[in-house]
Amino acid sequence: MTNQAAADLIARSNRLGADPKNTNYAGGNTSAKGTETDPVTGEPVELLWVKGSGGDLGTLTEQGLAVLRLDRLRALVDVYPGVDREDEMVAAFDYTLHGKGGAAPSIDTAMHGLVDAAHVDHLHPDSGIAIATAADGEELTRKIFGDRVVWVPWRRPGFQLGLDIAEVKAQNPQAIGCILGGHGITAWGDTSEESEQNSLWIIDTAAAYIAEHGTADPFGAELEGHGPLEASERRAKAAALAATIRGLASHDRPMVGHFTDAPEVLDFLARSEHPRLAALGTSCPDHFLRTKVKPMVLDLPASASIEDSVARLKELHEAYRADYQAYYDAHATAESPAIRGADPLIVLVPGVGMFSYGANKQTARVAGEFYVNAINVMRGAEALSTYSPISDAEKFRIEYWALEEAKLQRMPKPKPHATRIALVTGAASGIGKAIATRLAAEGACVVIADLDLEKAQAAAAEIGNADVAIGVQANVTDAAAVQAAIDDAVLAFGGLDLVVNNAGLSLSKPLLETTEADWDLQHDVMAKGSFLVSKAAARVLIDQGLGGDIIYISSKNSVFAGPNNIAYSATKADQAHQVRLLAVELGEYGIKVNGINPDGVVRGSGIFASGWGANRAKTYGIEEEDLGKFYAQRTILKREVLPENVANAVIVLTGPELSHTTGLHLPVDAGVAAAFLR
Known part of the structure; x- marks a missing residue:
């Protein structure tokens, strides 16, 4: 950036916007006037840099500034058709832009351009709006600020308000700003520092006066029975x-x-x-x-x-x-x-x-x-x-x-899963993480539930900030822990629309080597765990009355009798039948229940990394690093199944195109004839 006035403006804006006592998020706007050389004429040209429409002061950058020629902006006064048609002036701003103009000019642009000051701040501080919304705000303004701040009666933002404030400044040379009735404050200065200091003086003076002269209980006495619960x-x-x-x-x-x-x-x-x-x-x-x-x-x-x-x-x-x-x-x-x-x-x-x-x-x-x-x-x-x-x-x-x-x-079209809130179990790695990542990319808010809280939070942080994804701890074998995870989800994002039962583990053993403890662990995590998650989630979905989706990540093994995995395959068959049962039971509430049957997903899989891969490789007499290729070669399409392939299936099943599909098991196995659904 070559212009010092604009650089000072951004620095001032960021300081003012960083403190919530000065203005709310994306609220208010600031400006600076300065001179640059016109690349067409080679002559100096006076410019206005002003925060563009929709931007936020605290995070404002050069790209967020609208840049206008001041002479052309001020010339609009001569063609202003009056308050009844002032909306037309916003379109006229486009004809005053300098070069490509930067961001779109906001409705407050006239205020900044017409006020005769090098730097102008328009802010929405709580203390200033308190004065602006008081029944005797005009009198309070005189009492609190003397003649340094002038009262401006309510007027809808626009060109006429800009003219009004410009007139106030011209008629009150001693004033540093004004209180805008019902709205906020505007301050100005010859330098960026002076404008900032004047803004802060108005804000702090109003706050101090309220603190010193205000009543102790402005909201009245305590209302019986309405105090905060523990x-x-x-x-x-x-x-x-x-x-x-x-x-x-x-x-x-x-x-x-x-x-x-x-x-x-x-x-x-x-x-x-x-x-x-x-x-x-x-x-x-x-x-x-x-x-x-x-x-x-x-x-x-x-x-x-x-x-x-x-x-x-x-x-x-x-x-x-x-x-x-x-x-x-x-x-x-x-x-x-x-x-x-x-x-x-x-x-x-x-x-x-x-x-x-x-x-x-x-x-x-x-x-x-x-x-x-x-x-x-x-x-x-x-x-x-x-x-x-x-x-x-x-x-x-x-x-x-x-x-x-x-x-x-003008807002962009929402993504297919926008407004949807998804909870994915076992989502700190592998298939679950791929599903959560894809759901977020399609617009969903995502709750990553995993036995390992630290890993769940790390996976969420990879996807985005807390407005997009959070990580929670969930032991799916424990009903109380499952309920706590569901509560975390609804308090974080308001509710729940989509649940993916993905949490799992696998013990690859033949029948005679499978212990009772192995059997119980396998069924507790996947059969019982899916039941507990679906039950807790269904309560939320029913209470919302908005329908929803429950997805089970089952397996081709739910229908294919592979060797040496009695506990794993039996529990996958349990999950597969839960899909059918719940599809029937929850359909009256508009809740769809579907399953996905992947073949062995080796790359990125937590299950395979924890020993299952080595056991399966031993069963088939191959090296563990060749397991993915082995699985691919036994399929019709000769393709390895990846976590992202399963995530794609979740997106399709829960998207708008399959709104009438429930009780389905969707194979994602590159074609295993023995696992064809009959």
Whole structure:
């Protein structure tokens, strides 16, 4: 990067965005003005660098900046058609870009270009929004900041807001920034350092004033029976409710979930004013675009039973959907986009915590973070005054803005397994790891369950961050351990859609050398283990009401009588029949159950590496390193079966193309005639 102004801008943005007290994830924008040589004319040209649409300040890079010619941007003032047609100005930004222009300009570009300051910051700090949403915010602004910060009444972001703030700056030369009613703050400076310091001064001054002058209990007195449950009880109740709540939140379209029992959430729900405040909804556009206009709140005490809570949640969901439909009908016009779904994105459960939802784990997590921001905003506003967010009419104008709709339409098409949550047992290596890796590549959130927790976590880290994959410990022979792994899955991603019974081991011995202990171990891990996993998973799938998939990694040995593996082959036959039995039993819930019958998978296999390979090689009278080639040569296609081949079969069986297939055993054996299904 050659321009110092732009370099300073990125450094400042990263510092501001790294601290959540300054702004929320992907919220706010910053800019810098400077001069470069126009490569066409060779003359100096004044440019504006501004964070582009959809970027995040904390991780902003040069590629995330929009670059515009300042003279052409400011010339738009002369053709601005007025507030009724200001959406047209966003398209006009394209004609002001310099060179290839970088990232797409955001709706706030006008604010940065029209304000007469070299550096401008627009942020969404909790303390600033608390003042912005207070009923007497204008008076508080004067009281807290004097004439250094000016109040700007609520206006939807856009060209007119840019003109308004530019006028405020021109009329108040002593001012360093402004409070934007219902929205956030904007600050400026002649240098990058000055702009940053002015932003931080506004944020910190507001926070200090709230701390010093605010009431002790802004959310009211403790509400009897609504205090936090003990940590273990909280987690257990959250896990028990997660599937039902995700099913409700996914009535219109499948959602991924996130759970938090952050202290801010638990304290809010424990106080008497939380029903009133939650009903008022959020105010900052960044907040309610992620959280919907308001949450759904369970109106039962923390001690309520799971059964009573589930029943009441279902009633509240019906009421929420009717209320949202009424909100849409009250404010929609003939030009409004169609309703995008009436399900809640935030569900609050007293004593337990908050469930948040989105099209992927990151979106769900960020939605929850934004609602914590909203709680902090309400706390600050109520501490000094009365929380008074923007009206539902204004919220609707933002939520169903044509520009917001266009942004949604530009989003890439989701991958085939997007929004699906998968748990794969024995997934730290071999076939299981290949399956988990492929599922994640196709858009699924993946839980790697393995007896070895350290290896499970390492495998998950190879696949992606915690928004994509996590590793959990699971001894599949222990019902309590299996349930704990399922609970980990639903609390991490909101629920469960797809389970792969892959965990296994193999003891290659002839009948007379197979001990009772060998038999029990083989059946405990695979026959009993698959049963326990399927049983615990089925409870979640049924409670969700979204259907789902259960896959058994069986074996060609379930139908082929190979030598010297009585315990292994018998338990594989057990698994194969579990597929048929469960397909029949769970079909009424839309749950498909299918099996995959691989031939011996040598490369990357934990089973083969643990001694099975050596035993099988001895049985066939070959060297162990030649076992894969040996298996390949006995097949019709003369191809070695790899973990990735089994993973491909899982993707097909659980994908949209085979939505009507259940009870199937799919061979992945390169063709073994003796294992043909009859």
